[in-house]
Amino acid sequence: MQAAGNLAIGILGGTFDPIHFGHLRMAQELLQALDLSEVRFIPAATPPLKKQPVTSASDRAAMVLLAIANNAAFSLDERELGRSGTSYTIDTLLSLRKELGTGVSLCLLMGSDAFLGLPNWQRWQELLNYCHIIVAHRANIAPATQAMSAQLRNLWEKSVSTHAEDITKKTAGTILMQPITQLDISATRIREDLNCNISPRYLMPESVIDFIHSHRLYVSAKAATT
Numbered sequence: 024m025q026a027a028g029n030l031a032i033g034i035l036g037g038t039f040d041p042i043h044f045g046h047l048r049m050a051q052e053l054l055q056a057l058d059l060s061e062v063r064f065i066p067a068a069t070p071p072l073k074k075q076p077v078t079s080a081s082d083r084a085a086m087v088l089l090a091i092a093n094n095a096a097f098s099l100d101e102r103e104l105g106r107s108g109t110s111y112t113i114d115t116l117l118s119l120r121k122e123l124g125t126g127v128s129l130c131l132l133m134g135s136d137a138f139l140g141l142p143n144w145q146r147w148q149e150l151l152n153y154c155h156i157i158v159a160h161r162a163n164i165a166p167a168t169q170a171m172s173a174q175l176r177n178l179w180e181k182s183v184s185t186h187a188e189d190i191t192k193k194t195a196g197t198i199l200m201q202p203i204t205q206l207d208i209s210a211t212r213i214r215e216d217l218n219c220n221i222s223p224r225y226l227m228p229e230s231v232i233d234f235i236h237s238h239r240l241y242v243s244a245k246a247a248t249t
Contacts, residue, residue, distance in 0.1 A: 031130055034062075036110075039066050040078055043208050045206040046064075059130065064099050067110035068103050130157050139171060156199070158201065213226060
């Protein structure tokens with residue numbers, strides 16, 4: 024049951040090019056560990072710090088929908104796909120706050136590597152004004168604080184918690200370190216394997232694999248003619 028306090032919603036962004044079990048398992052474990060009411064998958068249209076997606080926004084959204092179809096607590100949020108320009112997280116949080124109000128805890132879900140790169144994000148020091156940051160890390164391996172920049176370490180020291188219940192006591196402002204089962208699955212490797220006709224079975228949902236094959240995604244022009 025939802026703990027007493029604020030309703031908590033998870034936000035999981037990414038290119039999802041393609042979505043795979045690493046994304047889904049992380050979302051499921053954080054959903055349960057933090058007693059979130061839902062997790063919203065938000066595909067980026069134009070990510071600022073990554074290579075541009077290989078596939079179209081509509082195909083990536085369709086794959087997310089297929090991947091989450093059997094989980095009532097998961098939903099697709101297409102707000103970044105409908106917004107022109109670069110997909111900055113701060114803009115998404117402002118949009119969500121305008122829509123949901125100030126009485127909901129927003130939990131931005133990310134892995135340790137993404138957290139270490141936070142100082143490269145647009146207006147990154149404002150993020151905690153609008154959300155909690157949930158840093159998922161491998162169980163029994165503490166995040167490497169020595170790898171943090173001085174600015175990030177300062178923010179971490181002021182805001183960090185290891186108590187999941189803290190995210191419902193206020194609606195933003197906490198960095199929560201949460202151990203999960205991390206699956207070593209790479210979207211880049213999946214794309215490379217598909218281009219070499221190597222099956223991605225057991226790395227992603229069968230429905231997504233079927234969609235990829237039926238739409239001839241991640242196959243180079245050369246491979247497609249051989």
